[in-house]
Amino acid sequence: MASNEDKPAVKEEENVGSWKDAIFNPRTGEFCGRTAKSWGLILLFYLVFYAFLAGMFVLTIWVMLMTLDDYVPRYRDRVPHPGLVIRPKELDLLFNKSQPLQFNRHINTLESFLQDYNDTEQARNEVCVSGSYFDQDGEVGEQRKVCQFKRSSLSLCSGLSDSTFGYAEGKPCILLKMNRIIGLKPRGEPYVNCTAKREKPITIQYFPNEGRFDKMYFPYYGNKLHERYVQPLVAVKLLLRKEDYNTELTIECRIEGSNLRNNDDRDKFLGRVTFRVTVKE
Known part of the structure; x- marks a missing residue:
């Protein structure tokens, strides 16, 4: 029959094991609660998402630049008279x-x-x-x-x-x-x-x-x-x-x-x- 002195040690080992499993669980292969496949899908989603945003930004800037004249400002109605x-x-x-x-x-x-x-x-x-x-x-x-x-x-x-x-x-x-x-x-x-x-x-x-x-x-x-x-x-x-x-x-x-x-x-x-x-x- 185990003594009461052994119970705190067992409980401490269980807490340590639970904390380690939260980082990496060797039984399920999960890292921070997700498998490698889950992490890969998330990273792929954000890669595609931010690539799309960057593409939209570049396209918008390009369209705007195509409307500009290198020699004459497009909009001059706000400064019709000189200082x-x-x-x-x-x-x-x-x-x-x-x-x-x-x-x-x-x-x-x-x-x-x-x-x-x-x-x-x-x-x-x-x-x-x-x-x-x-x-x-x-x-x-x-x-x-x-x-x-x-x-x-x-x-x-x-x-x-x-x-x-x-x-x-x-x-x-x-x-x-x-x-x-x-x-x-x-x-x-x-x-x-x-x-x-x-x-x-x-x-x-x-x-x-x-x-x-x-x-x-x-x-x-x-x-x-x-x-x-x-x-x-x-x-x-x-x-x-x-x-x-x-x-x-x-x-x-x-x-x-x-x-x-x-x-x-x-x-x-x-x-x-x-x-x-x-x-x-």
């Missing part, structure tokens, strides 16, 4: 005109930005007819020609006659350009008009003459077809006086004279831009 941006790319310009270290970075930004507008670079482009769209036909993938826009046309804001772009004399230059939109052909005669948001106006000079965006720089054909294209610029020179110094001036510039929108409250950069200038002495 207006400035260089230097800062909406708060604060500097002391007698301390070059405070405005040198603005000068460097403008000089770097205008490298593509150097007269030597632009001499490689076409001399176009002012006031007319530069429509071009060509073979698929053929590069479109580009109209010249020489930085010398920015006169006092070109950085050629004044390497400080007016910052050293407290009369800074701001460069404005429209965002690129493929196929855009603005009606009318678009030009930039800037005003100071205060009762007493400030004197502003525009380069080129009257701050106009000439039609000959439109339409734009896209980055792949128009690799050498550079946007037309308008330079705004703020002719600040002594009484304008040490005061924050809020300047708003808008594209006027065309069908381009400049009054959308949902987008403050659509056809307009507002920036602040503070010149100290």
Whole structure:
């Protein structure tokens, strides 16, 4: 007759055996409760299932790519009007005109930005007819020609006659350009008009003459077809006086004279831009 001391040992051996059988049962050949055939069928199912999903994904991407054009975006209705941006790319310009270290970075930004507008670079482009769209036909993938826009046309804001772009004399230059939109052909005669948001106006000079965006720089054909294209610029020179110094001036510039929108409250950069200038002495 077995003693009571032997019963716990037997029960412990049974528990160990049950745990091992749950991993691998040598009597039935089951591993984790399934036979090799069952595991094989499950793995085969998931292999076929995920292969089918991968195939559907690749097919969907391929069909989508077949509908795209390499040169023109398929959907452009969400960006029918261009935004207006400035260089230097800062909406708060604060500097002391007698301390070059405070405005040198603005000068460097403008000089770097205008490298593509150097007269030597632009001499490689076409001399176009002012006031007319530069429509071009060509073979698929053929590069479109580009109209010249020489930085010398920015006169006092070109950085050629004044390497400080007016910052050293407290009369800074701001460069404005429209965002690129493929196929855009603005009606009318678009030009930039800037005003100071205060009762007493400030004197502003525009380069080129009257701050106009000439039609000959439109339409734009896209980055792949128009690799050498550079946007037309308008330079705004703020002719600040002594009484304008040490005061924050809020300047708003808008594209006027065309069908381009400049009054959308949902987008403050659509056809307009507002920036602040503070010149100290």
